[in-house]
Amino acid sequence: MTSPIDPKELRTAFGSFMTGVTIVTTRCADGAMVGFTANSFSSVSIDPPLLLVCPGNFLSSYDTFANCTYFAVNILAEDQKDIANIFASYKGDRFVKVPHQLDPRGVPLIDGAAAQFSCTRHQALPMGDHCILIDEVTSFTHTDRAGLGYRAGKYFHIGLEGNAQQDVIERT
Ligand SMILES: Cc1cc2nc3c(=O)[nH]c(=O)nc-3n(C[C@H](O)[C@H](O)[C@H](O)COP(=O)(O)O)c2cc1C
Numbered sequence: 001m002t003s004p005i006d007p008k009e010l011r012t013a014f015g016s017f018m019t020g021v022t023i024v025t026t027r028c029a030d031g032a033m034v035g036f037t038a039n040s041f042s043s044v045s046i047d048p049p050l051l052l053v054c055p056g057n058f059l060s061s062y063d064t065f066a067n068c069t070y071f072a073v074n075i076l077a078e079d080q081k082d083i084a085n086i087f088a089s090y091k092g093d094r095f096v097k098v099p100h101q102l103d104p105r106g107v108p109l110i111d112g113a114a115a116q117f118s119c120t121r122h123q124a125l126p127m128g129d130h131c132i133l134i135d136e137v138t139s140f141t142h143t144d145r146a147g148l149g150y151r152a153g154k155y156f157h158i159g160l161e162g163n164a165q166q167d168v169i170e171r172t
Contacts, residue, residue, distance in 0.1 A: 018151040021076045023087045024053050025100075025108045026061075026068040033095045033108050034061040037088040039150050040130070041073060049137040050122055054130040066131050069121050070105040073135070074113040077145040078157035083110060084148060103139070115142035 025035035040054035053073060055065040065071070076084055086094050099111040103118040110116070119135030149156040 012152075015152045018149055018156075020147045021080075021084045021150050021155070022053065023074045023076065023083065023110050023113075024055070024065070025072045025074065025110075026065060026070060027106055027108075028061075028064050028068075031106075034064055035087050035094055035108065036061060036065075037084045038073075041075070044134060048122075050134055051117060051119065051137060052132055052134045054127070054132050056130045058129070062131070065133065066124055066126070070107050071119045071121065071133070071135055072103060072107045072109050073117045073119065074110040075115040076110070076148040077112055077114040077143075078148050080110075080112060080148055081155045084150075084155065109141075112145075114145040114147045116140060 019039040020041065022038050022041045023035050024038045024041075025033065027033055036055065036059055038053050038055070040052075042052050044050040044052050051073060053071075055062055059065065083098050086097050090097065095108060100108040101111065103109050103116075105118065107118060109118070117135075117137050117140045119137050121133065122136045123132075123134040125132040125134070146158055149158070
């Protein structure tokens with residue numbers, strides 16, 4: 001039976017949702033560092049501290065991400081579009097081109113990111129053509145740098161200090 005859902009249209013519709021941009025990193029069993037650009041990030045829980053990200057089964061590093069124990073999620077700052085592009089498409093060693101440090105488990109953290117989360121795998125749920133990786137945050141850093149945005153296949157940033165009206169809403 002043919003699906004009534006057109007995948008291209010669905011991708012476009014999903015793309016209406018404005019997101020930030022992250023780089024998800026880990027290490028292979030042989031020690032090689034791998035990473036990909038992801039906007040499927042979401043915070044999940046404060047107690048316990050959980051986040052999620054969804055690697056697709058088309059990634060060259062999919063098996064590594066679906067099976068590794070330690071990960072990091074780096075929320076890119078607004079001036080890090082080049083890094084997003086490297087981790088979305090460059091086929092060589094992405095880490096040679098991007099300054100980074102290693103966390104205590106040897107997982108790369110991207111320099112200059114707005115926030116960095118070192119994580120241990122909590123659960124991996126294969127779901128359709130992606131896998132939902134739910135990770136427990138073991139340590140993190142954050143800055144007041146504005147994040148890079150993404151919508152409809154394009155990066156955007158609000159601009160330093162933002163032209164946007166800011167309504168402060170405390171979330172309980
Ligand atoms: C802004 C942006 C967000 C992306 N988000 C995801 C994502 O959440 N999950 C995913 O699997 N791929 C995502 N991708 C695509 C991957 O970054 C890309 O396919 C991957 O880096 C290719 O790596 P590979 O050559 O090692 O397979 C995104 C790409 C961009 C530009």
